Amino acid sequence: MSKSFQVSRRTAIAALAAAAASISTSASAEDFELKVSHFLPPNHTFQKELARWGEELEKASGGRLKLKLYPAAQLGPPQRQFDIVRSGVADISIGLTGSTPGRYPVTEIVSEAYVAPSGGTASALTSRRMTELMPTYLASEYPGMKVLWGMVTAPLKFHTARVALRKADDFKGLRIRYAGEQFAEVISALGAAPLAVPPGETQDGLAKGIIDGATFPYEGAQSFDLGTVVKYSMEPGVSTATFIAVMNPKKFEALPKDLQDIIEKSTGPEMAARFGTALDNAEKAGREYMVAKGVEITTMPPEELNKIKGRLGALLEKRLDALEKGGKPARKFYADYIK
Template sequence: MTVLKIARVAAIGTAIQLLMSQTAIAETLKVSTFLPPKHAFNRMLEAWGQELSDKTDGELTVEIFPAGQLAPPPRQFDLVRSGGADVSVVLHGATPGRFALSELAGLPLVAPSAGSDSAITSRRLTELAPDYLTEEHAGTRVLWMAVTPPLMFHVKGFDPSNLESFKGKRIRYQGVVWQKIIEAMGASPVPVPPAETADAMAKGVVDGATFPFEATIPFDLAPVSDFTLTPGIASASFSVVMGDHAYNRLSDEHKALIDATTGPDRAEAFGAMWDKGEGAGRAFMEKGGVQVLALEQDKLDSLRQTLASVVEEVTQASEASGLPVSDFLNAYTK
């Protein structure tokens, strides 16, 4: 082979390598959730996936595995961190104590000064994640955080507007905060996976459960509930995370797109979807024959006093662990 031919071959090889380095490799992100297919999380993840696909001409897509197909709620975070999935939805309360700072966003009586709508709380928690929550989510990249609209009691067989009637009842819960709330009301907290709640209520394993109105539709709570007590009194926090291994294998172009389509704006949009779903959830319950009750003001004031002790207990326990509780709460409620 002549020197000229060798030079041409080398030039062609260099050009091909350069072209390959500039072209994003097609990727499908494996997304795991423990929630039913019609849940707001899955609908938002589908919309996000469509956006990724549209902006990359199909080179970056998502495949969603809902309803705990890959792992139950407590294992979603480790599933992503170990590489079993690329993205997952993490319910912080499913692993008590592991996400202690994140869970503080769900405390009763605690919300940003702008309000307790999910669009507001989810955005604020996402804004604080880089400064306060990265250690709790080590090994993953937080795409966005989510805080539910305040959860309500949905019960069977007793009138929840009489707070004394909670004594001795078994209430499905998730997380340390709700465990302490239920105990403070004289009831017994029972850990039941979200997807098994309706069955547990139908069989009498529990007498009630705590969910926002929106969640009553995918978890089908109307057929097993007699009453819903309003207003909601505390929330639950979530994170949508991507494994470091998954993010690092992406091209620079795809990484930039992931960054641009997640974060506070995505959290606010998701929260707004949740807020909008509250009306539909309430209509679903009422159409199913569930009576929605409003707690009288004097009883609500009494309950607030009771729950103030829960806030104090949880925050003191977190502070004893060396967490920056005061700084975090001051920033969150600002």
């Protein structure tokens, strides 16, 4: 073999190695933009916290990983938020479990009336607790999705346009917009008629008298500007709304390992608690907004509130029994959640 051929061969090998290294470096340095969907308005706490998360991901990745947010159901209606992640329309979404009743049955236990950990109803606590229990009890309810974290709102209040709720029987005959099938059961058990009204149409429905009341946490009532159309809000709240942040697993697996690690480190119980804290702050601000709009905060005497709790407690037992008969670890999850 001639010396010149050996030199040429070594040169070619070196060039190929350099090209391969260049391709590898280029691939690892590729930029990625993830589509993030939710159905709440752009002024909602979720939008603000997702934007904050996006800034953190971009900084941690040196600008290689970015989020593009699609609020207000741009990519799909509330009941499709989980499906659009499974299908790949969105890469990440925050879905409301109550919008598809019966699909996530163990998760829905969290939203039963007066169910909360012994430490209280603060969203920072309830969101963290639910997320901590996900690997054991809940993740299997979300096939085709990678669960990132969960969020539990403050207990939803009854906001009414014309009738103050001061006694258990004051619910009778009212038409109330509900947030999920469980709240429909609650409303029916109290003697009112549950009506399915999209969140964005609630204000108009109240103003026109199509509905007499609606169920929202204060932060949600502020987001949809209900303080302009209701006169009363009843405390304490009754049931919570449960949201789950999920990601398309194929999209996650297609990311370079270092970007996967960044996502993993930024999600889970800590992120749940952070979103929960933001919800708690928004709940306080929402209550202040309602009072500033002239809304009267009403309460019931203990004996009247106990009547409500008695009627609604039967719904929880009925759900737990049905899930246990179906082979679900309902009572174990419930016991661990309320510790």
